[in-house]
Amino acid sequence: MRRQHALRSKLFAVVAAAALSVLTFGTPAQANHAWGSYHWARTSNPFTLKLGDNVTAAWDSYLSTASADWSQSTVLDTTIVAGQSTRSCKATSGRVEVCNRTYGNNGWLGLASISVTGGTHITSGTAKMNDTYFNTATYNTPAWRLLVMCQEVAHTFGLDHQDENFDNPNLGTCMDYTSDPDGPPSNLHPNAHDFDQLEAIYAHLDSFSTVDQTQSVPQVGDDRASWGRLVARDGARDTFVRDFANGDKVITVVYWVR
Numbered sequence: 001m002r003r004q005h006a007l008r009s010k011l012f013a014v015v016a017a018a019a020l021s022v023l024t025f026g027t028p029a030q031a032n033h034a035w036g037s038y039h040w041a042r043t044s045n046p047f048t049l050k051l052g053d054n055v056t057a058a059w060d061s062y063l064s065t066a067s068a069d070w071s072q073s074t075v076l077d078t079t080i081v082a083g084q085s086t087r088s089c090k091a092t093s094g095r096v097e098v099c100n101r102t103y104g105n106n107g108w109l110g111l112a113s114i115s116v117t118g119g120t121h122i123t124s125g126t127a128k129m130n131d132t133y134f135n136t137a138t139y140n141t142p143a144w145r146l147l148v149m150c151q152e153v154a155h156t157f158g159l160d161h162q163d164e165n166f167d168n169p170n171l172g173t174c175m176d177y178t179s180d181p182d183g184p185p186s187n188l189h190p191n192a193h194d195f196d197q198l199e200a201i202y203a204h205l206d207s208f209s210t211v212d213q214t215q216s217v218p219q220v221g222d223d224r225a226s227w228g229r230l231v232a233r234d235g236a237r238d239t240f241v242r243d244f245a246n247g248d249k250v251i252t253v254v255y256w257v258r
């Protein structure tokens with residue numbers, strides 16, 4: 001009996017070690033490249049996410065490029081549709097709204113928010129570009145516009161940055177902070193690691209979908225006070241969480257002007 005127990009303990013230890021090694025080494029990207037475990041609930045892959053076009057003509061080509069770039073993912077496609085937001089970029093259920101506006105000298109270049117239900121499932125997303133800065137000589141370049149558009153849109157999939165240091169060499173992805181988006185290498189498009197990470201985030205399927213749903217979703221504004229509490233600070237990136245009724249949350253990630 002004792003011997004059997006010891007054997008079982010040993011077996012358990014081996015299984016536990018194997019499980020731990022899978023956790024530790026099996027998905028290396030998982031640990032540092034997702035916001036949390038936030039993702040759109042859906043019943044099959046690839047799923048199609050609508051990007052509501054609330055942007056002005058100056059931004060249309062960058063939205064188109066970002067949409068095409070991310071649609072190369074094997075787990076998701078994006079399609080650009082007419083925007084449903086007012087100029088305030090109100091979040092709408094089951095989709096993403098993309099907006100630009102002169103939001104003012106508030107310190108942020110780009111802003112992405114997702115509403116989350118049940119702890120992990122995304123129910124809406126917004127991506128905002130602040131023309132107050134994109135109208136200045138520093139940021140009024142195709143490279144800066146494309147990098148920030150590519151990055152903010154991807155945050156609404158649940159994808160995080162690969163790196164938040166402005167001063168190290170570019171990683172060759174729009175999910176990398178930089179002082180020069182043109183590089184080399186350029187940080188204007190996703191790279192293979194981003195697509196690997198999306199596959200990890202969307203590896204499982206859900207029994208229901210939050211895509212194209214129409215339930216009401218909580219809202220936050222453009223001002224820091226509306227974003228809730230600061231929960232993470234990594235270099236120049238800040239993440240805020242605001243709690244709403246029924247455990248719903250809105251998570252906001254900020255790209256501050258340097």
Ligand SMILES: [Zn+2]
Pocket residue numbers: 039040041042121204205206
């Ligand atoms: Zn899920």
Ligand SMILES: [Zn+2]
Pocket residue numbers: 151152155161237253254255
């Ligand atoms: Zn970001």
